[in-house]
Amino acid sequence: MTERMVGIGAGAKELATEDMILNIGPQHPSTHGVLRLRLTLDGERISAAEPVIGYMHRGAEKLFEVRDYRQILVLANRHDWLSAFANELGVVLAVERMLGMEVPVRAVWARTLLAELNRVLNHLMFLGSYPLELGAITPVFYAFRERETIQAVMEEISGGRMHYMFNRVGGLKDDLPEGWLDRTSRAVADVRRRLPDIENLLLGNDIFRARTVGVGVLDRDTIMQYGVSGPIARASGVDFDLRRDEPYLAYGELPVKVITQSAGDCHARFLVLLEQVKVSLDLADACLDRLRELPPGPINQRLPKVLKVPEGHTYAWTESPLGINGYYLVSRGEKTPWRLKLRSASFNNIQVLREMLPGHLVADMVAILGSMFFVVGDIDK
Amino acid sequence: MAHIPGVGLAKGLSVTLRHMLSRSVTQQYPEVHPDLPARSRGVIALVEENCTVCMLCARECPDWCIYIDSHKETLPAPEGGRPRARNALDRFAIDFSLCMYCGICIEVCPFDALFWSPEFEYAEHDIRNLLHEKDRLREWVETVPPPPAHDAAADPPKELAAAARPPRPAPAAPRDPAAEEPPPPKERPRSTAGPSAGHAAVRAIKPPGALPKKESSTGRPADDPLSTESRSGSAPDPAPRKSRPQESSEPREPEEEP
Numbered sequence: 195m196t197e198r199m200v201g202i203g204a205g206a207k208e209l210a211t212e213d214m215i216l217n218i219g220p221q222h223p224s225t226h227g228v229l230r231l232r233l234t235l236d237g238e239r240i241s242a243a244e245p246v247i248g249y250m251h252r253g254a255e256k257l258f259e260v261r262d263y264r265q266i267l268v269l270a271n272r273h274d275w276l277s278a279f280a281n282e283l284g285v286v287l288a289v290e291r292m293l294g295m296e297v298p299v300r301a302v303w304a305r306t307l308l309a310e311l312n313r314v315l316n317h318l319m320f321l322g323s324y325p326l327e328l329g330a331i332t333p334v335f336y337a338f339r340e341r342e343t344i345q346a347v348m349e350e351i352s353g354g355r356m357h358y359m360f361n362r363v364g365g366l367k368d369d370l371p372e373g374w375l376d377r378t379s380r381a382v383a384d385v386r387r388r389l390p391d392i393e394n395l396l397l398g399n400d401i402f403r404a405r406t407v408g409v410g411v412l413d414r415d416t417i418m419q420y421g422v423s424g425p426i427a428r429a430s431g432v433d434f435d436l437r438r439d440e441p442y443l444a445y446g447e448l449p450v451k452v453i454t455q456s457a458g459d460c461h462a463r464f465l466v467l468l469e470q471v472k473v474s475l476d477l478a479d480a481c482l483d484r485l486r487e488l489p490p491g492p493i494n495q496r497l498p499k500v501l502k503v504p505e506g507h508t509y510a511w512t513e514s515p516l517g518i519n520g521y522y523l524v525s526r527g528e529k530t531p532w533r534l535k536l537r538s539a540s541f542n543n544i545q546v547l548r549e550m551l552p553g554h555l556v557a558d559m560v561a562i563l564g565s566m567f568f569v570v571g572d573i574d575k
Numbered sequence: 576m577a578h579i580p581g582v583g584l585a586k587g588l589s590v591t592l593r594h595m596l597s598r599s600v601t602q603q604y605p606e607v608h609p610d611l612p613a614r615s616r617g618v619i620a621l622v623e624e625n626c627t628v629c630m631l632c633a634r635e636c637p638d639w640c641i642y643i644d645s646h647k648e649t650l651p652a653p654e655g656g657r658p659r660a661r662n663a664l665d666r667f668a669i670d671f672s673l674c675m676y677c678g679i680c681i682e683v684c685p686f687d688a689l690f691w692s693p694e695f696e697y698a699e700h701d702i703r704n705l706l707h708e709k710d711r712l713r714e715w716v717e718t719v720p721p722p723p724a725h726d727a728a729a730d731p732p733k734e735l736a737a738a739a740r741p742p743r744p745a746p747a748a749p750r751d752p753a754a755e756e757p758p759p760p761k762e763r764p765r766s767t768a769g770p771s772a773g774h775a776a777v778r779a780i781k782p783p784g785a786l787p788k789k790e791s792s793t794g795r796p797a798d799d800p801l802s803t804e805s806r807s808g809s810a811p812d813p814a815p816r817k818s819r820p821q822e823s824s825e826p827r828e829p830e831e832e833p
Contacts, residue, residue, distance in 0.1 A: 265637040268677040300728065332591060339600055346612075350723075353614035353691065359677045367682070368614065369729035394590045398583025490728040 227570025243551035274572035279312035282361035288510035301365035307481035316515035327564040365494025406460035410562035424517025430458035436513035460565035540572035615693035620715035625688035628662035632680035640673035
């Protein structure tokens with residue numbers, strides 16, 4: 195055993211602090227998935243952060259190239275498993291645009307309804323899991339109770355609880371079951387009635403506020419540079435929502451209220467999510483009313499056995515629950531796409547961590563990471 | 576906002592307290608079986624008799640988890656005819672460890688041999704046991720629920736529409752006034768059988784992206800059971816789904832006649 199004598203002025207050599215490299219993940223619970231963050235720490239403070247992605251890369255885009263347009267949906271709804279319906283939607287919208295296909299009115303409204311329900315499901319998941327990461331265990335049970343209510347109606351119509359596989363080129367797979375609209379109305383009303391539970395539990399909570407207010411502030415310029423979208427961008431005052439600004443489906447006829455906050459911190463992001471759930475529930479109700487009034491009609495188009503998309507390319511983008519999802523479809527007239535580029539929301543949203551994390555404490559990293567609302571499958575594709 | 580410290584905490588606790596006094600929503604699963612909707616995608620059931628080994632399901636499966644083996648049987652020549660060959664199913668297996676539960680196989684099956692069942696309790700200790708052979712797939716048939724009734728504004732479920740359809744669908748009727756005697760309409764499907772078998776490959780080459788809106792008569796697959804070979808071997812036939820009922824009734828005809 196050696197004994198070291200340290201005198202005055204020895205600090206420069208003997209006690210020199212070194213930066214520590216800390217790997218968060220790929221198996222860290224706060225990354226809910228396999229995201230890896232390579233942090234350079236100066237004591238407890240983060241001096242540099244580098245997201246290392248690709249641990250869940252499944253080559254989705256390459257797989258799309260050897261699947262026909264029905265099989266693509268199976269894969270497309272899996273990259274972001276919390277917003278499966280929204281992902282399917284992007285693909286079918288692109289294909290329908292290339293084909294110049296007219297979708298039946300009932301299908302358009304049903305799709306809008308299901309997309310909004312899917313948004314509620316996605317947001318509820320994060321409304322539950324974010325407090326969980328901050329140490330509040332209870333809200334996740336409330337959130338999952340609401341999720342269960344909506345999942346029940348989603349399962350009834352599509353047969354799936356997460357991977358709905360309900361979109362088809364030209365409409366939906368099956369028609370609405372009898373009485374489903376009423377049950378959905380009831381589910382939406384139930385969720386709306388019980389949502390204040392989560393709100394009351396968290397929003398005024400001093401601990402929650404202490405962990406989130408002023409933490410992880412993201413400014414408008416950074417958002418513009420990194421292409422951040424969705425609730426995260428809106429929490430920093432970027433007033434952009436494709437549902438209102440470039441309406442697809444039936445959103446053009448719906449009063450889409452875009453929620454924005456100006457603070458840009460974790461708390462604002464959480465608030466945007468919470469408010470968006472309410473907006474989505476209202477939109478779902480509007481869709482339900484409309485579906486009841488619509489005249490009888492088909493819900494899908496008859497498709498040829500081999501569906502070939504004409505040569506050309508198109509870019510369809512949708513407001514997926516986590517942000518903008520873009521699908522760049524290039525076809526050479528085959529029954530498979532020549533290329534289907536996927537612009538997934540989480541991929542862009544997560545890049546900005548490099549700018550956000552430096553300067554924060556390691557303990558805040560969890561709060562920031564949780565408030566970025568990403569799905570690792572959506573990052574790695 | 577929270578000017579008085581702790582008021583938010585108290586508010587949260589009041590929610591918890593109220594919740595503590597309300598009824599629990601927990602389902603005691605093994606004792607209480609969940610009430611699953613009819614469309615639930617739990618497991619795939621096979622009605623073996625309906626399978627004609629057309630291989631559509633195995634080919635359309637996005638991860639190729641359906642295994643089909645078959646052999647050809649030659650039925651003795653009926654009176655004044657030639658011997659008919661038909662496919663007999665040897666093996667039909669679905670590997671549920673690979674299955675993505677997308678339901679494409681069930682959707683493409685032209686002969687209604689595959690169905691969804693909401694049953695889900697078939698977990699295994701060994702992943703290899705998730706490969707369900709045809710006898711196991713048959714057991715699930717009993718659990719297949721009837722399709723749910725559709726909304727008032729919707730078309731009836733296609734399962735019911737298919738069941739209610741008369742065995743000889745519409746095309747027979749318009750033909751009758753044109754040619755009054757019974758023999759010509761009887762012969763017609765025979766006679767088209769030859770050419771259409773040859774045309775199946777030709778029809779597959781069509782202008783890219785063209786949405787075939789034409790009537791079913793041209794795109795019909797061969798009448799001959801041999802056509803399964805040409806269908807699985809060469810390009811899939813481009814007939815629109817419209818022609819399905821007519822097709823499905825025809826290939827069975829030679830089997831029924833002898």
